[in-house]
Amino acid sequence: MSEAAKVIEAEARRDVRNRWLLSMPALLIILLAAVGPLLIVVVYSFLTPGPYGDVQWQPTLSGWINVFLERDIFDETLSLADAHISIFVRSVWLSLVTTVLTLLVGFPTAYFIATRPDNSRELWLFLITIPFWTNLLIRTFAILQIIRNEGLINNIMIKLGLFASPVQMLFTDGAILTGMVYVYLPLMVLPLYASMEKLDFRLLEAGYDLYATPFQVLRRIIVPLVKPGIIAGSILVFIPALGAYVTPSILGGGKNLMLGNLIELQFGQGRNWPLGAALSITLMLIVMVALLFYVRNAKGSGAKHG
Amino acid sequence: MARQFSVRRQTGFTAIAMICFFALYLPIGVLVIYAFNAGTSLSVWEGFSLRWFVKAFENQQVIEASIRSLQIAVVAALVATAAATMAALATTRTEPYRGLTLKYAFINQPLMIPEIVTAVALLIFFSRIKVWTGYSGLGYLIAAHTAFCIPFAYLPIRARLENMDLTLERAAADLYATPWKTFRYVTLPLLWPGILAGLMLAFVISLDDVVITEFVKSAGQDTLPTYMLGQLRRAITPEMNAISTLFLLLSICIVTVFFFVNKKRI
Numbered sequence: 001m002s003e004a005a006k007v008i009e010a011e012a013r014r015d016v017r018n019r020w021l022l023s024m025p026a027l028l029i030i031l032l033a034a035v036g037p038l039l040i041v042v043v044y045s046f047l048t049p050g051p052y053g054d055v056q057w058q059p060t061l062s063g064w065i066n067v068f069l070e071r072d073i074f075d076e077t078l079s080l081a082d083a084h085i086s087i088f089v090r091s092v093w094l095s096l097v098t099t100v101l102t103l104l105v106g107f108p109t110a111y112f113i114a115t116r117p118d119n120s121r122e123l124w125l126f127l128i129t130i131p132f133w134t135n136l137l138i139r140t141f142a143i144l145q146i147i148r149n150e151g152l153i154n155n156i157m158i159k160l161g162l163f164a165s166p167v168q169m170l171f172t173d174g175a176i177l178t179g180m181v182y183v184y185l186p187l188m189v190l191p192l193y194a195s196m197e198k199l200d201f202r203l204l205e206a207g208y209d210l211y212a213t214p215f216q217v218l219r220r221i222i223v224p225l226v227k228p229g230i231i232a233g234s235i236l237v238f239i240p241a242l243g244a245y246v247t248p249s250i251l252g253g254g255k256n257l258m259l260g261n262l263i264e265l266q267f268g269q270g271r272n273w274p275l276g277a278a279l280s281i282t283l284m285l286i287v288m289v290a291l292l293f294y295v296r297n298a299k300g301s302g303a304k305h306g
Numbered sequence: 307m308a309r310q311f312s313v314r315r316q317t318g319f320t321a322i323a324m325i326c327f328f329a330l331y332l333p334i335g336v337l338v339i340y341a342f343n344a345g346t347s348l349s350v351w352e353g354f355s356l357r358w359f360v361k362a363f364e365n366q367q368v369i370e371a372s373i374r375s376l377q378i379a380v381v382a383a384l385v386a387t388a389a390a391t392m393a394a395l396a397t398t399r400t401e402p403y404r405g406l407t408l409k410y411a412f413i414n415q416p417l418m419i420p421e422i423v424t425a426v427a428l429l430i431f432f433s434r435i436k437v438w439t440g441y442s443g444l445g446y447l448i449a450a451h452t453a454f455c456i457p458f459a460y461l462p463i464r465a466r467l468e469n470m471d472l473t474l475e476r477a478a479a480d481l482y483a484t485p486w487k488t489f490r491y492v493t494l495p496l497l498w499p500g501i502l503a504g505l506m507l508a509f510v511i512s513l514d515d516v517v518i519t520e521f522v523k524s525a526g527q528d529t530l531p532t533y534m535l536g537q538l539r540r541a542i543t544p545e546m547n548a549i550s551t552l553f554l555l556l557s558i559c560i561v562t563v564f565f566f567v568n569k570k571r572i
Contacts, residue, residue, distance in 0.1 A: 016403045022396035026389040026456050027412050033453035034416050037427035044430055054433070105326050108316070112323035115314040124327075126565055131330050133507075133561045135514045137531050138550045141538060142333035145340070145547075150349045152336055185330065204313040218316055243420025245517050250538055260422040260517075267429060267521070277430070280423045287420060 038284075045277035053271045063274030067282055084262070084279075091259040092286070094173065095241035098180040099234050102188040105181070106233065110192035111222070114199065125193065132186035140247050143179045144170065147251075171253030179251040180241050187240070188233040195229025196222075228298055235294045239287050259283050334554070341547035348544060358548035368549060371533040375513055378444060378529065382451035383459070383508040389452075390459035390508075391501055395493075398467040416454040424454065425521035432522055442524045450522050451512045458511045459504035466500025499567050506564045510557060 045063045047055040065071075070081040113124040131139065146152045149166040157163040169175055199222065207217040223230070245260030252258070257265070259279065266276030341359070345352030362368050390413075397409055416424065432446045474496070478488040516531040523532060530553065537546055 015400070019396040019400065019403070020405070023393040023409055026393035026460070027409065029385075029389055029449070030412050030415060030453050030456060033428065033449045034419075034424060035412065037431035038419070038423070040431050040434075041423070041427045105322060108319035108322035109326040111316060111319050126562075127327060127330075129565060130558055130561055131334070133510050133514075133564075134334075134554055134557045135516075135531060135550075137514075137516050137534055137538075138337070138553060139334070141534070141546065141550060142337040144538070145337055145348050146333045148349070150347075152349065155349060182329070182333070185326070201313060208313055214316055217313075222316075239418070239420060243422045245422045245425075246535065250535075260420070263422055263426060264521075267426060273430065276426060280426045283420055284423050287418070291418060 041277045041280055045274055045281055047274050049272045049274050051271075053267070053273060055273050060274075063272075063278040066272070066275045067278050087257050087259060087262050088282075090173070090257075091242055094177060094180065094258065095238050095244075097177060098184060098241045099188075099238045101177070101181045102185050102237050103230065103234060106185055106188035106192055107230075110189045110196055110229075113189075113193050114196035128186050128189050128193075132190065136183050137246055137250075139183050140179050140250050143175075143182050144250060147175055147178065170251065171256060173252070173256055175251040176248045176256060176258070179247040180244060183247060184237045184241055187236040191232040191236060192226065192229040195226040195232075199225055231294055231297050235290060238290055242286060242290075243283055337547050338551050338554070340544050341551040343544045343547075346543050348542060348547070358544040359552075361545050362548045362552070365545070367528070367533060368530070371528045371530045374444070374527065375529040375531070378447050378451055379509050379512040381448050382455050382512045383505055385448075386452045386455035386508045386512075387459040387463075387501060387505040390456050390504055391463055391497070393456070394460055394463040394467055394500075398464055399470075399472065413460055414457050417457045421454075421517040424450075425518045428518060429521040436524075444527065446522050446524075447519060447527065447529075450518050451515065454515070454518065455508035455512050459508040462503035462507065463497065463500040466497055466503075470496055503564055503567050506560050506567070510560050510564075513557070 044055055046059050046061065048058040048060050048062070050056050065078070066081065066084075068081055068084060069078045070084075071078055109128070113121060113128070116124055144151075147169040148154070149168060149170065153169070154163060154166040158166065169178075203221055203225070204217050207221050212220065243260050244258055245264060248256065248258040249261050249264075252261075263276050263279045263283070266272045266279065270276070340348050340351075342354050342356065343352060344355035344357065393409070393413055397406060397413075400406075428446075428450050432450075436442050436446075470493075475488050475492050478492045479485075483491070514531065515529075516535055519529050520532050520535065523529070528536065530549070534546065534549065
């Protein structure tokens, strides 16, 4: 190897070393207060629950067994934990419906913004960005006020004579769904918009020249081209929806639990930390599957258009 | 006159978008209006009054929680932005090197894990440390907030770096500027809007957090959002609307500044 090559290689090695040093603070903070603790959760899921919360250092699988099974208190037989399974199913179902609904509303909205003239587009985008960055708790509280028995919707419906008496909307699955669609909608619109902004509208023109109907243009041209945005938006909505805690606990009341509330329960009244840990990891695994799906699809569509 | 044909038009999309914007702002609007209600009701208007704002300002718990929220958000945002700036410099404008993907995964990790899982993990980890060290101050909340703020601070800084013109830095180096001088007088001024945007995002994210704070906080460490969450489970008065309105106002101010800082191009 020539001298010059050696110098260049040493230079490159130093550069990489400096880059590691520079990224150390961020990596350490995240290791300490995010990634590291996750590994401890894994350990805790294999321990025995302590009498007042926390754990005893005796390894057991009971935390994991209790995720989907429950031991009969009389004869010790195992049966499916219907309560847990129904919460799992409901969480996944509500999150999927939330994703679909935000997509159905968010797609036209993002398209509307993307097709505005340059000067007004910024304003519309700004109007979507504001709810995106305002407190989720406050937005949930706002929905709570609208759908309460004494809330705006019931008041208007009674005035119009459509409801005879207030209809109970709060503390139902419908309430959770409404709240989640409301709080997560901006998460769908923004990535969709980012995709649509790059849309080449001459392709639409070509479609119409070939006698396509507007619907065919939408289905055969627009949707395939903004597919990365659709997938990104769906993932961005689905993941937080699946782990939602604030919205279901405020709008669902105590009875209509989602996974987040079930996990919280194990660290509060339930006092079963290992079960809570196992449930958390299960939730994380579902999220990982969703992310893998995303990575695979994002790559696929990138290759097709790129 | 017939409407001019436009290739961009899709029937019904504008209507849905309008309904969407209306639905997004209606609940917030109602919430703000009833903050000014003279009565104690959240749905019957009894005249204009500022009494609930006065009440909020006289509420010692609200004041303390707000101060705590701001303390945590300021420290967490500053530390997170500093760490994120360094990390962004270390992960952009380079050939892929070993460990780069790992760094991306690490930095973005708080975005990919559901908040409740991180919250539970921190509860377990910090409760251990509390027992070992006996320390139970705000440090835990600040550490937790800093960690989940890093990816948000990182995003705009990285975006800025990637769009930056390399020739200016090369020019500085050609004129015998040391690497430090190049950074100080060329890179940093160009990067500044990105850093500012990252700082503001991190600040808002920290200020808004409910779930992780709720799990990590010790007794008597309520931030404004966790205080509000506690109040929501009791009887609600327009005082909550007043607090929410002030909180909204602060967020909107920050987002507005962010929006314009981020839009400005060189």
